[in-house]
Amino acid sequence: AQKITQTQPGMFVQEKEAVTLDCTYDTSDPSYGLFWYKQPSSGEMIFLIYQGSYDQQNATEGRYSLNFQKARKSANLVISASQLGDSAMYFCAMREINQGGKLIFGQGTELSVKP
Amino acid sequence: SQTIHQWPATLVQPVGSPLSLECTVEGTSNPNLYWYRQAAGRGLQLLFYSVGIGQISSEVPQNLSASRPQDRQFILSSKKLLLSDSGFYLCAWSTTGGSGNTIYFGEGSWLTVV
Numbered sequence: 001a002q003k004i005t006q007t008q009p010g011m012f013v014q015e016k017e018a019v020t021l022d023c024t025y026d027t028s029d030p031s032y033g034l035f036w037y038k039q040p041s042s043g044e045m046i047f048l049i050y051q052g053s054y055d056q057q058n059a060t061e062g063r064y065s066l067n068f069q070k071a072r073k074s075a076n077l078v079i080s081a082s083q084l085g086d087s088a089m090y091f092c093a094m095r096e097i098n099q100g101g102k103l104i105f106g107q108g109t110e111l112s113v114k115p
Numbered sequence: 116s117q118t119i120h121q122w123p124a125t126l127v128q129p130v131g132s133p134l135s136l137e138c139t140v141e142g143t144s145n146p147n148l149y150w151y152r153q154a155a156g157r158g159l160q161l162l163f164y165s166v167g168i169g170q171i172s173s174e175v176p177q178n179l180s181a182s183r184p185q186d187r188q189f190i191l192s193s194k195k196l197l198l199s200d201s202g203f204y205l206c207a208w209s210t211t212g213g214s215g216n217t218i219y220f221g222e223g224s225w226l227t228v229v
Binding site: 033035037043044045047050052091095101102103104105106107108 | 147149157158159161164166174203205207209211215216217218219220222223225
């Protein structure tokens, strides 16, 4: 079974608008971490934001925020005020405390920001 | 601050030839180290991870191997490459295996097997 599911292969957003990238996960581990990475066309993986399973508040980092709904096992990334430079692949990933620290990735969402 | 480097950045190799990709981390001690592979247009697949010198865990059976001869050095190897080994290879590190520790990636190596 898929541990991390990203159901949107591609998304379009108008510059300066907000966009939500979906991510659902599956785990029975009580302690886990959820991460979002950005991968531009150059290939590098850039860490964006982290949410711990015990965190009470949603994580925020500048224009990025994570909409964490634990009961629904979802960890959606919200990008506010989209910029042309936000065009890239976005990956959701999970680390489980009982899995040796391995980071498991979803299949990614390709975001295109239109001027 | 910590940095991670991997090389070579780009590699074109014939089928059946050997492979060696190298990764080093600076500015930290006893990191967890990882090798991931990304096929074109797809997500990242964990190949190997290491929690210490000489300790390697393999995630996927394949003709690749990994070694960690020094604390901050991680090497991905193959004796005979297959066409299916083509892809983008990423080395990564984290301070420990805790679920809250961020994993940071190197610049990646593009491998084309011809």
